[in-house]
Amino acid sequence: MMTFNLALRNLLRNRRRSLATLLAMAIGSVAILLFGGFKINIGYEMHTTHVRKDGHLQIQHRDFYLYGSGNPTAYGITDYKKILEAIQKDEVLRDIVVVATPALQFGGIAGNYAASVSRTVIGNGFVAEDANHMRRWNDFGLRSSAPLSAMEGAPADAAVVGTGVARVLHLCEALKIERCPKPEKQATASGPSLPDDIAQLSLQEAPAAAAMPGTVVPKIEVLVVNARGAPNVTSLSVVRAEDQGIKELDEVSMIMHLAKLQQLVYGAAPPKATSIMIQLRHSDQIQVARARLVTLLAGFTATQPLAVLDFRELNPFFVQTMLMFDTIFGFVFLLIGGIVLFTVSNTMNTTVVERTVEIGTLRAIGLRRSGILKLFVVEGALLGLAGALLGAVLALVLSAVLNQSGILWLPPASVAPMPFTVAVWGETGMILGTTIGLILIATISAWWPAYRAARLDVVEALRHV
Amino acid sequence: MTENSAKQTVNPLPVAVLTQVEKTYHLDSISVPVIRGVDVIVRPACFTVLLGPSGSGKTTLLNMIGCIDKPDKGEIIVAGCKVGDLTDDALSDFRAKNIGFIFQNFNLLPVLSAYENIEYPLLLAGVSAQKRGERVPKLLDAVGLGDKAKNLPGQLSGGQRQRVAIARALARKPKLVIADEPTANLDSQTGAAILALMRRMVERYHVSFIFSSHDPEVLKAADDTIFLKDGLIQGTRRKGVEAAS
Numbered sequence: 001m002m003t004f005n006l007a008l009r010n011l012l013r014n015r016r017r018s019l020a021t022l023l024a025m026a027i028g029s030v031a032i033l034l035f036g037g038f039k040i041n042i043g044y045e046m047h048t049t050h051v052r053k054d055g056h057l058q059i060q061h062r063d064f065y066l067y068g069s070g071n072p073t074a075y076g077i078t079d080y081k082k083i084l085e086a087i088q089k090d091e092v093l094r095d096i097v098v099v100a101t102p103a104l105q106f107g108g109i110a111g112n113y114a115a116s117v118s119r120t121v122i123g124n125g126f127v128a129e130d131a132n133h134m135r136r137w138n139d140f141g142l143r144s145s146a147p148l149s150a151m152e153g154a155p156a157d158a159a160v161v162g163t164g165v166a167r168v169l170h171l172c173e174a175l176k177i178e179r180c181p182k183p184e185k186q187a188t189a190s191g192p193s194l195p196d197d198i199a200q201l202s203l204q205e206a207p208a209a210a211a212m213p214g215t216v217v218p219k220i221e222v223l224v225v226n227a228r229g230a231p232n233v234t235s236l237s238v239v240r241a242e243d244q245g246i247k248e249l250d251e252v253s254m255i256m257h258l259a260k261l262q263q264l265v266y267g268a269a270p271p272k273a274t275s276i277m278i279q280l281r282h283s284d285q286i287q288v289a290r291a292r293l294v295t296l297l298a299g300f301t302a303t304q305p306l307a308v309l310d311f312r313e314l315n316p317f318f319v320q321t322m323l324m325f326d327t328i329f330g331f332v333f334l335l336i337g338g339i340v341l342f343t344v345s346n347t348m349n350t351t352v353v354e355r356t357v358e359i360g361t362l363r364a365i366g367l368r369r370s371g372i373l374k375l376f377v378v379e380g381a382l383l384g385l386a387g388a389l390l391g392a393v394l395a396l397v398l399s400a401v402l403n404q405s406g407i408l409w410l411p412p413a414s415v416a417p418m419p420f421t422v423a424v425w426g427e428t429g430m431i432l433g434t435t436i437g438l439i440l441i442a443t444i445s446a447w448w449p450a451y452r453a454a455r456l457d458v459v460e461a462l463r464h465v
Numbered sequence: 466m467t468e469n470s471a472k473q474t475v476n477p478l479p480v481a482v483l484t485q486v487e488k489t490y491h492l493d494s495i496s497v498p499v500i501r502g503v504d505v506i507v508r509p510a511c512f513t514v515l516l517g518p519s520g521s522g523k524t525t526l527l528n529m530i531g532c533i534d535k536p537d538k539g540e541i542i543v544a545g546c547k548v549g550d551l552t553d554d555a556l557s558d559f560r561a562k563n564i565g566f567i568f569q570n571f572n573l574l575p576v577l578s579a580y581e582n583i584e585y586p587l588l589l590a591g592v593s594a595q596k597r598g599e600r601v602p603k604l605l606d607a608v609g610l611g612d613k614a615k616n617l618p619g620q621l622s623g624g625q626r627q628r629v630a631i632a633r634a635l636a637r638k639p640k641l642v643i644a645d646e647p648t649a650n651l652d653s654q655t656g657a658a659i660l661a662l663m664r665r666m667v668e669r670y671h672v673s674f675i676f677s678s679h680d681p682e683v684l685k686a687a688d689d690t691i692f693l694k695d696g697l698i699q700g701t702r703r704k705g706v707e708a709a710s
Contacts, residue, residue: 002588009576361572364533365633366561366589368554458533462568 003371007378014351021347022387028336029391029438030398035332036430037399037422039325044140044423045411046318047283050311052135052146055099055277056286057293058314059083062305064274065314069122072105073227073265076272083276083300092292096285098137101130102273104261108224110161110254112169119168121161121222123254125261128152134279144418149255150240156260159220159236164251166241174218175241222254227266234264243415286310333437340387340438341445344380348449352376359453360461369454376453380446384439391438392431399424478545480641480673481507481530486539488525488696499525501696502539507641507689510671512664514683517693523677524645526693530675531643532560544640561589565634565672567644567663571626573618579629580605580614586636604632607669608662624655631662635670642666644676648683660686 011018061068061075068075077083080102087093087100104125111118128151135146150160161169163177172180217237226232236256244250262271280289293308300306312319352359359372367375399422408417424431483505489498499522507513507530515523528534529541532548541548544563551559565586566572573582583604587597605611608628610621618626627647634642644663648656664686667674676683684690692699 002585006574006576013576357570357572358574361566361568361574363557364531364560364566365586366557368557370554371589459528462533462572 003374003378004382007375007382010351010355010375011379011382014354017347017350018383021343021383022390024343025340025384025387025438025442026391026394028340029388029434030395032329032333032336032434032438033392033395033424033431034399034402034422036329036434037395037424037427039329040427040430041421041423042325042411043322044142045144045418046321047311048138048140048142049146050315050318051139051279051283052137054311054314055101055134055279056283056311057278057280057290058309058311059276059278059293059297060274060307060309062307065307065309068105068274069107071225072107072274073225073272076104076227076266076274077102077276077306078270078272078304079300080273080276083297086296086299087276087278087293090292090296093289093296096280096282096289097278098281099130099134099277099279101127101134101277102258103275103277104258104265104272105274106224106261106265108222110165110169111221111223112171112218113221115170117169119165120252121165121254122252123159123222123256123261125256125258126151127258128154130277134277137279139282143421144416147242147416150242151255151257154239154257155237156257157234157236158239158257159222160240160242160255161220161238162250162253163241163243164247164249165254166238168251169220171218171220171238171241174216175238177241222256222264224261224264226264227269227272232264232267234260236260245415333434337437337441340384340441343445344383344442345445345449347383348376348380348446349452351379352449352453355453356456356461356464359456360458360464363456363458364462372456373447373450373454376450377443377446380450381439381443383446384442385435387442388435388438392435395424395431477509479506480509480544481505481675482540482542483526483530483536484540484542486526486529486536486541488522488529488534488536499696500529500536503693503696503698505530505691505698507673507675509640509673510667511673511688512667512686513673513675513689513691514687515675515677515691515693516679516681516684517677517699518679520695521679521693522696523679523693527643527645527675527677530641531564531566532556561586562637563640565637565639565642567627567630567634567642567647569646569649571618571623571630571650573626573629573633575618578615578617579610579621579625582618582629583632583636586633590637600636604635607635607666608632622655623651624658627651627655627659628662631659631666635666635672638670639672642672642674644674646677646679648678648680657682 059077061077064072064075084100084102087097105122106125107120107122109118110121128149132148132152135148138145151158163180166172166175166177167180217239219235219237221233221235223231223233244253266272278289280286290308290310297306297308362372403419403421407420409420410417483503485502485504486500487498487502488500489496503526505526515526517523525534529536530543532543535549546559548556548559574585577585580601583601584597587600602611602614605614608631610625610628610632613621613625618629621629648659651659660683663674663676666672688704690702692701
């Protein structure tokens with residue numbers, strides 16, 4: 001207690017120097033915490049985006065994730081409705097599952113034959129109401145929200161396409177897409193003539209689309225390979241084009257009603273789904289839900305191998321991005337930690353030199369070397385504690401100010417600007433980790449000057465001028 | 466133990482005995498012999514003065530008696546203990562228990578009040594709060610600073626600081642107090658008062674004081690005087706004894 005008291009008073013003795021060191025530490029702590037808060041918020045945003053889009057967990061055919069993109073319909077889950085029923089009835093899952101909904105992925109060709117353009121698409125069939133329900137998930141209390149899909153309440157033949165798909169299919173004007181200049185030279189058909197049935201479809205729809213651009217829902221034709229390997233064509237009304245944020249995805253994305261897609265792919269045969277998306281109330285329920293699903297699926301795997309994947313496995317980009325941010329955060333912490341180390345070390349070295357006579361006096365009146373070491377290490381630790389605590393308080397205040405400032409920014413792969421947010425408040429782990437880390441660094445940096453002080457020769461110290 | 470009973474139980478054995486002690490300082494390639502084979506006896510409850518000009522080796526001799534420096538040759542026994550055999554930690558503990566220090570520049574801890582400066586050695590020794598509460602005010606009163614307990618050293622005059630230093634040196638009831646030119650930074654009047662105070666402390670607490678000075682005036686206060694020059698004892702004098710070696 002005496003050591004603590006003495007250390008504290010010694011720090012207050014040279015207030016200006018202590019304050020300068022303390023401020024350097026506090027600024028370091030603020031920088032770490034604000035960047036950490038920014039990183040955490042990006043994590044929350046990405047986490048939420050994936051959970052809103054794909055759910056926390058997906059039940060898929062075991063090989064669908066790796067091989068399904070080639071021919072998705074070949075990896076359909078039979079009896080998916082029974083699985084959904086079992087999930088809804090399960091006493092554990094029914095309390096933690098918010099949405100359990102089937103999805104069917106497909107690959108095909110979308111064409112605006114009236115304009116003689118087409119392109120390959122990768123699409124999904126969803127239950128629109130469930131998809132919109134999933135988009136409302138906000139477990140982290142984010143201020144940004146996902147726009148609801150236009151598919152809910154839309155006709156059975158409705159489709160939503162990526163803005164890139166719409167652009168290539170010359171639907172910008174009809175869908176009122178901004179920043180979509182017309183190409184200088186319109187593509188002209190140079191291949192063989194259209195099959196009769198598709199040409200007939202096209203002729204029926206072309207006048208309507210051309211007559212009143214922007215007021216009539218544009219139609220496109222979609223060609224898919226059905227479950228038996230035969231081509232199947234349907235006409236869809238494009239109700240909206242949605243920017244997917246990434247150009248490559250934007251130029252292939254298409255969404256349609258699950259029932260319509262199942263009809264197209266499976267015809268009169270029993271419909272299948274390529275995945276069952278499961279959204280939970282909270283992300284920390286993933287392990288429990290996954291374990292329960294694996295048990296539940298045991299009754300369905302006799303005829304088809306099924307797997308349960310969580311959103312991190314389905315979105316390795318998310319994991320990689322967070323790892324990258326963690327690495328940057330670690331690097332920033334190391335840099336700032338280094339600055340703190342040298343600042344505190346410099347302060348303590350100066351203190352030791354200034355108090356050499358005092359050290360000699362303390363040793364003469366009976367304080368052991370270890371007592372001197374302890375005294376200066378405690379001073380360093382106290383500096384660290386005060387600096388880190390001040391930094392934490394400043395970071396909380398600054399983060400609150402930043403979060404309320406209304407600054408918007410456009411993160412990569414996002415389609416709409418979102419509020420600039422740094423999540424510091426409530427991030428106890430990060431605050432504690434940073435605070436303890438900085439205290440440890442300050443303590444370590446005080447150790448060497450303290451050791452030197454403890455090794456001073458008593459007579460030499462007393463003789464110091 | 467009361468002061469009277471203490472008076473009756475004064476240990477007749479010397480507080481410090483130095484035998485053929487030598488000390489040489491090495492400055493680069495030059496060796497400077499500072500103490501050249503001296504024998505010293507510090508008697509219990511006596512006021513011993515080391516007298517000599519600057520550079521005569523007074524401080525070095527005091528440092529060795531105070532166990533903060535070690536001789537190159539010879540033996541030092543303080544309070545019945547061969548201090549040359551002790552480890553650094555053991556020496557620290559030995560000093561805390563047996564030796565008090567008074568410095569020319571007072572060397573009080575500037576962040577502690579007069580009371581806390583005196584209390585500090587007791588805290589180091591783990592003396593209970595109750596005993597500290599009894600001992601420190603008595604010492605403050607003994608040095609005439611009962612009303613300055615809360616003052617920081619910076620708020621005290623030179624003489625008052627040295628009084629606090631004397632009280633601090635006596636806090637753990639040491640057998641020996643080392644005072645290296647304690648009046649050198651004080652005016653003559655204050656110096657005389659400090660000298661008188663130390664003299665009173667010797668009588669009151671029966672502790673041995675060994676005191677270095679180059680001022681012949683301090684001879685009046687001394688029980689024993691050791692004359693030192695060029696690292697050699699030129700002579701000794703005991704009060705009432707004319708003979709000098």
